[in-house]
Amino acid sequence: MDPDRELLDRELEQWLAELRDEPVPLEPDFAARLAASAPAARRSGRRRIEWMPLGAMPIGAALAGLAVGLSNPALIRDVAPWDAAADAEIYTTFAAEWDDLGGGSE
Amino acid sequence: MRVQDDRRDEAGLLAAAGRGDRRAARALVDRLGPRLMGFVLRMTGGDRAAAEDIVQEAFLRLWARSGDWDADGAAGLGTWLGRVAANLAIDRSRRRRDAPLDQAPPIADPAPGGEGRMQQAARHDAVYTALASLPERQRQAVVLRHIEGYANPEIAAMMGIGVEAVESLTARGKRGLAALLRPRQEEL
Structure with missing residues (x-):
């Protein structure tokens, strides 16, 4: 390797390492929204699952998934179907808490 | 010991945040958010809107675990958030192959x-x-x-x-x- 290129390689690794841990301040509103979302997200304990309509799923995959789920109840206990009521509660609670913080309507 | 103390401190803040303590939640956001945002901006090529979506989703997942977080587990909160955010950024890029590449992230003003x-x-x-x-x-x-x-x-x-x-x-x-x-x- 030519010396110039070797030098640049060394410098490049050093320059990239300088970026490690470099913080970027959060927008104040965004930071407030993040903090305000904590209690509702904790209460719901939700796990986001994107459910694919059965019709869009290959029949083999659907049957295999059903078989795995039926034979391992513990697997599906941990990934309960998307709960619209829980999500609605998150956003309702969040909106109220956001208003409390003076955030106004979005 | 310092690392372990920081972890316990952060785990305590997380548990309090889960119980509804807004100041604890805000303290965690202030402590972990800026570094996470810097990392995610580098992963997304400076797309601030995408980065905020990813940071928000990572924190939602963290809050959801506030009741059962293992303070003595292998990962600290910052490391855990970084891994979640990295996976979210990679998932996003799989969904969006046409992501713009010409946006430089905002750099904090130099002191x-x-x-x-x-x-x-x-x-x-x-x-x-x-x-x-x-x-x-x-x-x-x-x-x-x-x-x-x-x-x-x-x-x-x-x-x-x-x-x-x-x-x-x-x-x-x-x-x-x-x-x-x-x-x-x-x-x-």
Whole structure:
């Protein structure tokens, strides 16, 4: 390797390492929204699952998934179907808490 | 011991946040959010809206675990958030192959402190801009390997590719960065 290129390689690794841990301040509103979302997200304990309509799923995959789920109840206990009521509660609670913080309507 | 104390401190804040303590939640956001945002901006090539979506989703997942977080577990909160965010950023890039590559992330204003600080800010700006111009997967591999310090097998698992592909992506990414930065090597 030519010396110039070797030098640049060394410098490049050093320059990239300088970026490690470099913080970027959060927008104040965004930071407030993040903090305000904590209690509702904790209460719901939700796990986001994107459910694919059965019709869009290959029949083999659907049957295999059903078989795995039926034979391992513990697997599906941990990934309960998307709960619209829980999500609605998150956003309702969040909106109220956001208003409390003076955030106004979005 | 300091690391362990920080972890317990953060776990205590997380548990309090889960119980509805807004000040604890805000303290965690202030402590962990800026570094996470910096990392995610580097992963997304400076797309601030995408970065905020990813940071928000990572924190939602953290809050959801506030009741059963293991303070003595292997990962600290910051490390855990970083892994979640890295996976979210990679998932996003799989969904959006047409992500814009020409946006440089905003750089915090340099603190006053002389020419050295200004030169460092210029260098960071140049490296960020060069990173943003790399193809997305090369950028992700370079960020995870050379900035965040993950090992190649860990990156391979995150990106869903083989270790050799990671090595190839990081090598090509570094060559691309070198080509972009070589003309400015003296001034940087």
